[in-house]
Amino acid sequence: MSIRAEALTKVYGQQKAVDSINFMADTGVLGFLGPNGAGKSTTMKMLTCFIPQTSGTASVCGFDINKQPLDVKRNIGYLPESNPLYTDMYVKESLAFVAGIHGMHEPAKRIAEVIEQTGLGPEQHKKIGQLSKGYRQRVGLAQAILHNPQVLILDEPTSGLDPNQLVGIRQLITELGKTKTIVLSTHIMQEVEAVCNKVIIINKGIIAANDTLKSLRDKNKGQSLESIFIGLTNK
Numbered sequence: 692m693s694i695r696a697e698a699l700t701k702v703y704g705q706q707k708a709v710d711s712i713n714f715m716a717d718t719g720v721l722g723f724l725g726p727n728g729a730g731k732s733t734t735m736k737m738l739t740c741f742i743p744q745t746s747g748t749a750s751v752c753g754f755d756i757n758k759q760p761l762d763v764k765r766n767i768g769y770l771p772e773s774n775p776l777y778t779d780m781y782v783k784e785s786l787a788f789v790a791g792i793h794g795m796h797e798p799a800k801r802i803a804e805v806i807e808q809t810g811l812g813p814e815q816h817k818k819i820g821q822l823s824k825g826y827r828q829r830v831g832l833a834q835a836i837l838h839n840p841q842v843l844i845l846d847e848p849t850s851g852l853d854p855n856q857l858v859g860i861r862q863l864i865t866e867l868g869k870t871k872t873i874v875l876s877t878h879i880m881q882e883v884e885a886v887c888n889k890v891i892i893i894n895k896g897i898i899a900a901n902d903t904l905k906s907l908r909d910k911n912k913g914q915s916l917e918s919i920f921i922g923l924t925n926k
């Protein structure tokens with residue numbers, strides 16, 4: 692199993708942002724949905740070892756997030772919600788920098804491959820600060836997949852992209868999901884329908900649904916994913 696979370700909990704002060712959630716994920720694209728403030732980003736930050744959990748456990752590719760954080764990070768690629776990038780760096784320079792962090796030797800070939808895969812070719816000689824939002828997202832994705840991790844955690848990777856950019860990024864996520872485990876947070880139901888095999892809906896830190904997209908639809912016959920989401924998150 693690529694990801695396993697058991698009773699994973701995060702408390703900020705008085706607030707339980709993530710309340711004892713259990714889930715597993717393997718190869719494919721898992722849609723991680725929930726209203727604003729539901730606990731999606733917090734869960735992602737714990738799985739990627741950015742913040743410690745309050746209680747419970749989780750493992751990535753069999754490595755414990757507390758005891759083996761370096762192994763977790765070797766096996767995980769993370770695109771955070773705000774996609775923080777060094778805007779003064781050139782695209783290739785930023786990828787070489789990330790390759791260095793991962794201790795990759797002679798990364799030029801892999802950098803060229805990832806530039807091709809993410810469609811960054813035409814913009815590869817620009818500074819990140821000169822890129823459009825869609826191309827910045829592609830740089831974020833390129834950085835996340837550079838070390839060829841088995842697990843990808845993508846926090847709203849397509850927010851704010853135009854329809855053309857959306858199609859390209861979704862195709863890339865679908866392609867990557869054939870061999871990798873992807874956890875994808877999004878508010879766009881159309882996107883879930885387009886790329887996800889499985890769906891977790893989280894509400895107020897608690898899992899309200901954990902199912903395949905097909906079974907979720909079969910159980911709620913005739914309802915759109917949007918109405919299912921609204922029904923489950925307004926309780």
Ligand SMILES: Nc1ncnc2c1ncn2[C@@H]1O[C@H](COP(=O)(O)OP(=O)(O)OP(=O)(O)O)[C@@H](O)[C@H]1O
Binds near residue numbers: 732733
């Ligand atoms: N550093 C923090 N300190 C205190 N509370 C926090 C912190 N980070 C998040 N929270 C709170 O935890 C809850 C869950 O936040 P989180 O960012 O995980 O939600 P989310 O599902 O990702 O929301 P969105 O869809 O708006 O990005 C929210 O109520 C938020 O205000």
